[in-house]
């Protein structure tokens with residue numbers, strides 16, 4: 444990954460649809476050769492952002508550059524470097540797999556040979572199957588083949604593993620990692636936290652048309668939910684101030700007789716040792732490592748997979 448040489452630069456994008464603010468000042472820098480995830484609840488503005496990057500939707504204001512190309516000033520140049528996978532991978536029902544890839548290949552000066560492309564996405568056996576005869580996962584793989592056949596330098600993949608069974612999802616993950624290893628820059632919109640953790644070099648979390656965090660998944664977890672949460676029950680008075688002063692502790696929450704201590708390092712040893720020393724009886728010690736789900740919840744106010752409207 445090389446953030447010093449950005450593949451995509453987005454500055455202060457704003458977009459309103461008839462009174463609905465879809466984007467409210469989005470800034471993004473995607474380095475060349477990284478898998479960059481965009482996460483956020485439904486309606487956060489992810490698709491609008493990538494549609495603007497793809498030159499499909501014009502922003503009200505702000506700027507976008509993909510490898511230095513302005514998508515709105517030079518659409519033809521953009522098409523040669525950017526591979527976009529359609530969110531709704533709709534093709535004519537009767538179009539056969541190989542014909543579809545051949546058609547898309549004809550748009551480019553130096554496409555991947557059609558049969559090689561089919562092999563790469565595991566669709567060789569399905570080359571003569573019409574689009575309507577493909578399973579959801581096969582349709583996803585075909586749409587990736589269509590996005591990649593022109594040898595793009597940047598690929599935008601929008602929810603490519605939605606609807607896939609666990610085996611197909613893992614195969615798709617490997618495909619995406621292989622693409623990154625071959626030098627492609629990948630922007631990945633996903634609702635799956637595990638997918639983001641496994642694939643993405645960095646992620647941006649969106650909420651209400653804004654980016655609320657950009658970092659590695661580990662960095663986001665560390666800076667929002669910290670290392671871990673230790674929960675235990677006490678019979679008597681909770682020594683909140685004393686707990687807050689322990690090394691590594693970043694927060695203490697009390698819920699009746701249940702105490703949650705947030706922090707980093709060897710928290711359990713520090714807490715139990717201190718409680719013994721203070722003569723405070725405790726029981727049922729539980730440790731919860733911070734996850735990307737927790738960070739998502741904290742930063743977006745929404746559980747992963749729920750909508751902004753649900754809040």
Ligand SMILES: Nc1ncnc2c1ncn2[C@@H]1O[C@H](COP(=O)(O)OP(=O)(O)OP(=O)(O)O)[C@@H](O)[C@H]1O
Pocket residue numbers: 460461463464465483484485486487488489490491492
């Ligand atoms: N064509 C449109 N007309 C009107 N409003 C739109 C249009 N496209 C998007 N919006 C609105 O803009 C906001 C952002 O939508 P967007 O599709 O970018 O979100 P998203 O994060 O991609 O959501 P999802 O996870 O559901 O795909 C939403 O409030 C949405 O209703």
